[in-house]
Amino acid sequence: MLFRYVHTNIIAKDARLLIDFYKKVLHCKSISESRDLSGEWLDQLTSLNGAHIRGEHLLLPGYEDAHPTLEIFSYDEMKQSVSAEINRPGIAHIAFEVDDVETTLAEILKAGGSTVGELVTAEYPNNRTAVFIYAQDPEGNIIELQSWMQTPER
Known part of the structure; x- marks a missing residue:
């Protein structure tokens, strides 16, 4: 039975800027897993009409080339952001x-x-x-x- 942790996703206002930050400052690496995704399947998955996301999977430092990754994407249409707070419910950090x-x-x-x-x-x-x-x-x-x-x- 396969069961393993694969990735964490961050939705960025500017995926390219955030990808560069995580590569330069926190030593994540490109592994040729860029994404430019759209289509009916993505609309069904996200419950959004006309969803379009772009970004990249970055290998986290200290791991082999297989996984886990940090997935940084941007949607063409974004909701207003909510400020991150250390005690907000959900993923904190x-x-x-x-x-x-x-x-x-x-x-x-x-x-x-x-x-x-x-x-x-x-x-x-x-x-x-x-x-x-x-x-x-x-x-x-x-x-x-x-x-x-x-x-x-x-």
Whole structure:
């Protein structure tokens, strides 16, 4: 029986801009899976008349070329956006583990992103420490950055 996680989808105001952001700043990779989709089947799937979407699947960092991917699409007709909030019901954020949270955050800010909260360090059991921050991509989608390290026993 096949059962596996395949992708997460972000609907972007400007798919090309967001695709470039995730490739440059968060090390996602193109895998030649661009999409330009329309037709009766898409209308049936989405319950929209005349649906037309364009975008690309990006390989998430740390995975082989098969999957999972981050799918970034734009529809020709878009609803007004609702601002992302960390405690809004639904998918709250996507997370990336990085070597250096502060350096990656600086890259996000330089590329047009922003922060949600403050940079924090948290102690975990088994002498592990994590550094976290919530940031936003240029369209306001929330990204968690995290870095884990083993701390010396006291």
